[in-house]
Amino acid sequence: MSKLFFDHLIVLTRVDAHVKAISQNIEEREELWQLVDELVHHRVMDLILGSLPEEHHTEFMEKFTEFPYEERLFVFLNEKTGKDFEKVITEEMKTLEDEILKDLKPRKKKK
Amino acid sequence: MSGIQPTQTYHEIFRNKLKLKNFEISDKFLKKYPRAADVLKKKNLTLQKLREHSAKLMGAGALTGALILNSPTMPAQITPIEIVQNLKTLGESSTPIENSQENLISSLRDTLPKRTRPLTREEEKHIEQIFSENIGVKAKASLEGEHLNTTYGLIGAEQHLRRYPGDTIATHPKVKAGDEGMAPGLGAWGYFAPSKDKMTSDIVEEEKWYAVVQTLYLPDWKARLPYLREWYKHRKVLIVNTDNGNAVVADIADSGPAAWTGKSFGGSPEVMNYLGGARYKKGPVIIFFVDDPENKVPLGPVEYNTMSTGMNILKV
Numbered sequence: 001m002s003k004l005f006f007d008h009l010i011v012l013t014r015v016d017a018h019v020k021a022i023s024q025n026i027e028e029r030e031e032l033w034q035l036v037d038e039l040v041h042h043r044v045m046d047l048i049l050g051s052l053p054e055e056h057h058t059e060f061m062e063k064f065t066e067f068p069y070e071e072r073l074f075v076f077l078n079e080k081t082g083k084d085f086e087k088v089i090t091e092e093m094k095t096l097e098d099e100i101l102k103d104l105k106p107r108k109k110k111k
Numbered sequence: 112m113s114g115i116q117p118t119q120t121y122h123e124i125f126r127n128k129l130k131l132k133n134f135e136i137s138d139k140f141l142k143k144y145p146r147a148a149d150v151l152k153k154k155n156l157t158l159q160k161l162r163e164h165s166a167k168l169m170g171a172g173a174l175t176g177a178l179i180l181n182s183p184t185m186p187a188q189i190t191p192i193e194i195v196q197n198l199k200t201l202g203e204s205s206t207p208i209e210n211s212q213e214n215l216i217s218s219l220r221d222t223l224p225k226r227t228r229p230l231t232r233e234e235e236k237h238i239e240q241i242f243s244e245n246i247g248v249k250a251k252a253s254l255e256g257e258h259l260n261t262t263y264g265l266i267g268a269e270q271h272l273r274r275y276p277g278d279t280i281a282t283h284p285k286v287k288a289g290d291e292g293m294a295p296g297l298g299a300w301g302y303f304a305p306s307k308d309k310m311t312s313d314i315v316e317e318e319k320w321y322a323v324v325q326t327l328y329l330p331d332w333k334a335r336l337p338y339l340r341e342w343y344k345h346r347k348v349l350i351v352n353t354d355n356g357n358a359v360v361a362d363i364a365d366s367g368p369a370a371w372t373g374k375s376f377g378g379s380p381e382v383m384n385y386l387g388g389a390r391y392k393k394g395p396v397i398i399f400f401v402d403d404p405e406n407k408v409p410l411g412p413v414e415y416n417t418m419s420t421g422m423n424i425l426k427v
Binding site: 021032036068 | 122132133136143144146149150154159228260261295297327365367368370373
């Protein structure tokens with residue numbers, strides 16, 4: 001089994017369509033899936049730790065590494081940040097998807 | 112320098128960009144959040160290894176841990192006592208054939224959490240019994256020691272797969288409405304047949320009724336790759352739409368979807384069409400392995416409302 005507590009909020013459908021379109025085989029496709037996955041983790045963790053007061057960083061990371069799949073972590077985050085963190089992550093993922101898609105498109109040569 | 116080098120593919124360009132971006136962010140993260148970095152270091156973890164770490168924890172049975180119980184964001188699990196009571200009730204009742212589908216939907220509604228998530232072994236055992244009683248197909252969450260990363264998740268519409276070199280959408284069978292077209296790449300196990308003249312009616316059915324599961328996220332996928340690749344290749348699964356009870360037997364023919372698509376499984380255009388109709392693109396399903404050592408269960412729709420159910424195994 002594999003699950004992170006924020007997985008249900010990450011829906012990068014347009015990126016997936018591009019990845020499938022530019023991959024020649026399953027190895028290429030899975031490599032890109034993995035790299036995008038890492039990018040998502042980094043972005044979500046930056047978002048969380050950037051919003052969470054520093055004195056709670058250790059406690060959050062202890063809980064997260066012990067129960068990475070546990071959606072109750074949102075209760076902790078909402079309480080400590082005063083934000084609806086599911087909403088915050090959902091919004092951030094829209095931005096991330098746009099950024100990735102921008103990177104996917106080949107740049108036009110300057111004349 | 113801009114533009115694409117003649118020797119680079121789009122895949123390589125994108126891969127390099129992502130790698131660079133990940134490297135930069137990872138480096139920045141460690142400096143920006145020293146307390147978080149200390150916890151990761153103490154536990155010998157990196158952000159890149161989080162999913163693998165989660166897979167190991169969940170595979171080790173941590174899901175049944177106390178934290179998940181009474182979680183305000185996750186529905187409560189049924190207790191072992193309730194499961195035993197439910198199993199007794201199932202065993203005692205004789206299910207009228209015409210009500211099988213309604214009974215199935217009702218039983219699943221009583222058992223499943225509102226939002227999809229990996230189920231506990233107890234929940235899976237209960238659902239196996241429900242399927243056996245109502246659908247009549249012997250299906251298991253764990254078969255020969257193998258278990259998917261989750262058995263209850265969202266399924267998404269996939270495209271047709273190329274069956275042999277030169278196969279095109281023009282000659283490929285399609286669903287009447289809402290067909291997804293042909294996938295640009297091959298399935299995880301390559302072509303179904305080496306050439307068009309090697310196609311058989313069985314192979315046609317294999318592509319027609321194919322399923323996609325996340326083999327890449329199995330905790331031991333890399334370590335046991337040669338064995339697992341063969342084990343999962345065209346492995347039969349029972350897919351049940353938990354909203355309407357429609358059921359189909361499919362074979363695993365591709366890997367995916369990515370974890371960041373919000374989906375756990377994929378279905379061919381024909382699978383999706385049968386599960387939910389032409390507009391059905393995503394929805395909750397249960398996927399169990401079909402226990403069919405003699406290869407008697409055919410691929411395709413399971414019309415269990417018109418057949419003998421109860422403890423009988425599907426007659427073919």
